[in-house]
Amino acid sequence: MRQRRPHELVDYYVRLILPEPPPPRFDLPSIVGVVTQRIRALREHGEASPPLHLARDMAWLLLSLRRADPARRLFEALPPTPDSEAGLLAAAVELGAPLPRHLPPAIARILASAMQRYDLETDWLRPLVEEGPRLVNLSLTENCTFRCAMCFKWRNQVPPEAHLPHRAWLKLLEVLPLAPGTTINFAGAEPLLYPGLTELVAAATARGMTTAICTNGYLLRGNVLEKLIGAGLHHVALSLDAMDPVIHDRLRGVPGAHARALEAIAALAAAGAPLRLELQPTLMAANLGEIPRLVAFTQEHDHLHGLNLLALIPPHESTPDPAWFRGPYQHLWPQDPGAVEKVLEGVITARAARGKIANPVAQLRTFARYYRDPTTYVRTRPGCPLGQDFLNVNCDGTLVLCPFLEGTEPLGHAGDPGLENLFTSARWQEATAALATCSRNCHLVLNCGFSHEDRVNVG
Ligand code: SF4
Ligand code: SF4
Incomplete structure (x- = not known):
């Protein structure tokens, strides 16, 4: 079907819903009233969902008017189907260049959740936000209670005085x-070791950010959990590598780690908080056979919203070595790429059947290629896909784009003057340009930053 251009949509939309003759002025409350009535009528006449074009056109109108409250009212009237949310995204795409640059947080959040749920192309959202990153990773602490086999952050034990003071994080x-809807990921090592986490989550939420933590779950209980929920936390990514407690505890280096992760999941379910809880296993030799069990566990439990599989990368804080997967970390690396591919194809099948797998299919197929040969760059051309999208702040307040490239100049420090203009500054442009030739299979390429462009490149 030919896509309508924005001005055609306006004509179409007005003809479709406005009473004849059209009102003398463009009156949003009356438009919303008419549309809402139409949706109710459709539902009363047995329509399971309004036609996609109707949802899309409404969404277009609301996006173009940048009105969060009527958008929310309309979406409450819509039945919760992929159509209603996909319609919003389709509208965003159809709009093309005239997209509003600064969406109200409520709309930005609807878009973000729809993208995740229906695996819609994330890059569509880019024009909707201001200049600057879409994900800011705040490494609040470099300390960790675990002793993981695939990450050596726990060896750091950074003293308290080397960490950025709490008031500086708030500042x-x-x-x-940052544009509303930007994800602030409170990371670590283990972010729950940071005493002021709740206050930071509340501050970011109050600014309209989407807030997330990445945790091993050991400390996610009782008072801590209640306070985080109260602060409005949106997303928890919990590392669970196996359903078998022996395997998980061995990989994580702490007896009882598995039991505490399951307790955290149960506590979150009991709290009934409106946050997204996602399991985040890393695919390794020891847990290859556990991945289908983790998928089944996720799909069987309503309080688990998804599973986001991670590819194994060289352990954090290990000595750089291009042959790392053959050398000291050979025991972590699955030796049979055919077996990995079979497991990944099983995840793809489960995804199609029952959903709740956060990884796009193209990413899972990229993983299969990567486990066959981790030295071949997974993208078809060099260049960091995240230059404009990702900002990392180290625990001492240093701002960096790429946390992996040795010798790259930091962007600055959390205490620097002029940060309010950072994303339009020359130093931001220079720093992002400097990443244009990188061709590493880093975790930002493979895992959390897997991009739409890579989806296109993978068969
Ligand atoms: S993977 Fe997470 S839990 Fe394990 S040592 Fe690293 S930061 Fe800690
Ligand atoms: S290692 Fe390369 S691809 Fe990865 S974040 Fe750094 S610059 Fe980007």
């Missing part, structure tokens, strides 16, 4: 010119 969240 940073205040001054960075």
Whole structure:
């Protein structure tokens, strides 16, 4: 079907829903009223969902008017189907260049959740936000209670005085010119070791950010959990590598790690909080056979919203070595790529049947290629796909784009003057340009930053 251009949509939309003759002025409350009535009528006449074009056109109108409250009212009237949310995204795409640059947080969040749920192309959202990253990773602490086999952050044990003071984190969240809906990922090592986490989550949520933590779950209980929920946390990514407690505890280096992760999941379910809880296993030799069990566990439990599989990368804080997967970390690396591919194809099948797998299919197929040969760059051309999209702040307040490339100059420090103009500054442009030739299979290429462009390149 030919896509309508924005001005045609306006005509079409007005003809479709407005009473004849059209009102003398463009009156949003009356438009919303008419549309809502039409949706109710459709539902009363047995329509399971309004036609996609109707949802899309409504969404277009609301997006173009940048009105969050009527958008929310309309979406409440829509039955919760892929059509209603996909319609919003289709509208965003159809709009093309005239997209609003600064969406209200409520709309940005609807878009983000729809993208995740229906595996819609994430790059579509890019024009909807201001200049600057879409994901800011705050490494609040470099300390960790675990002793994982695939990550050596726990060896750091950074003293308290080397960490950015709490008030400086709060100030940073205040001054960075982030668009509403930007994800603030409170990371670590283990972010729950950071005493002021709740206050930071509340500050970011109050600014309209989407807040997330990446945790091993050991400390996610009782008072801590209640306070985080109260602060409005949106997303928890919990590392669970196996359903078998022996395997999980061995990989994580702490007896009882598995039991505590399951307790955290149960506590979150009991709390009934409106946050997204996702399991995040890393695919390794020891847990290859556990991946189907983790998928089944996720799909069987309503309080688990998804599973996001991670590819194994060289352990954090290990000595750089291009042959790392053959050398000291050979025991972590699955030796049979055919077996890996079979497991990944099983995940793809389960995804099609029952959903709740956060990885796009193209990413899972990229993983299969990567496990066959981790030295071949998974993208078809060099260049960091995240230059404009990702900002990392180290625990001492250093701002960096790429946390892996040795010798790259930091962008600055959390205490620097002028951060309110960072994303339009020359130093931001220079730093992002400097990443244009990188061709590493880093975790930002493979895992959390897997991009739409890579989806296109993978068969
Ligand atoms: S993977 Fe997570 S839990 Fe394990 S040592 Fe690293 S930071 Fe800690
Ligand atoms: S290692 Fe390369 S691809 Fe990965 S984040 Fe750094 S610059 Fe980007």
